[in-house]
Amino acid sequence: MVRQGYRPNGADPWPGGARPSCTIYAVISAALVHDWFVANARDLPWRRPGTTPWGVLVSEFMLQQTPVARVAPVWEQWIAEWPRPSALAATSRADVLRAWGKLGYPRRALRLHEAAAAIATRHGDVVPSDVAELEALPGVGTYTARAVAAFAYGRRCPVVDTNVRRVVARAVHGAGDAGPARVKADLADVDALLPQDDATAAVVSAGLMELGALVCTARSPRCGVCPIQAECAWLANGKPEYQGPRRPVQTFAGTDRQVRGRLLDVLRAADAPVPREALDAVWDDAAQRDRCLLALLEDGLAEQTDDGLFTLPA
């Protein structure tokens, strides 16, 4: 139901004077999201019956900032090769980084490797279902912990990612898009609309994400096929454009990230330690190149052998 001036949770979704002129808020029906998801969910590999909590955890690591289409084939290989945390933990970091391939942000691969070791040694090779225990694992933050609790263990748990934040910002708050993250308030917003039953709530959590990924998209939302269009505060407000501050789009060309990527690409492709000259060839600016190589060594993404050659970490 769309209402004037109604605020779920009483929280101010636009702190700091960024409040848009709209005054319409809405309560959206979890049942509609639930039924839409059951009918429209993508057939993703990690949603197949038989996927273990470990499989879910691996998918969530890979999906941190990497699109579904690129993750899917790599996930299949990882689960086939390392079906349990202990199997991954027994693998060298070099092999893990090579298997990570070009998913990006390779520090995630190291953290997943560390998390696997922690699960193997401290949790009996079983991925924890408790949010606090999950958050204690390296590379597992607010989102990933709750995603595993919900999707791997079917628990009622607010799962807030960029998709869900956008759906809530629009459908509930009537804004064009989500502003800067407000973790506590975002979790409370979603918690307020989840049904009580664990299994049903978990499906709704997946449905909210799927809705944001497929229908309530950032660029061209397909409101005409949206299951909650009749309740959507953004539609009721006339789809106002987002007014608040936007995080500046990160540049890439010329940044350390690009240089690190090129250096690491050389190390991944090499089947033996490489001399300095092989790395020097990928970037002209020597100072930047050296800084990046040093950073890779410090991050544990590269190592130097006794005879001065460079490799992926053992």
Place this chain on the structure above:
DNA sequence: CACGCGTGGGT
């Protein structure tokens, strides 16, 4: 909390 961290596809 704002920022840095890879990569490549869509528009």
Place this chain on the structure above:
DNA sequence: TACCCAAGCGT
């Protein structure tokens, strides 16, 4: 073509 963006995390 240049942007814009994609299931975040750690510091």
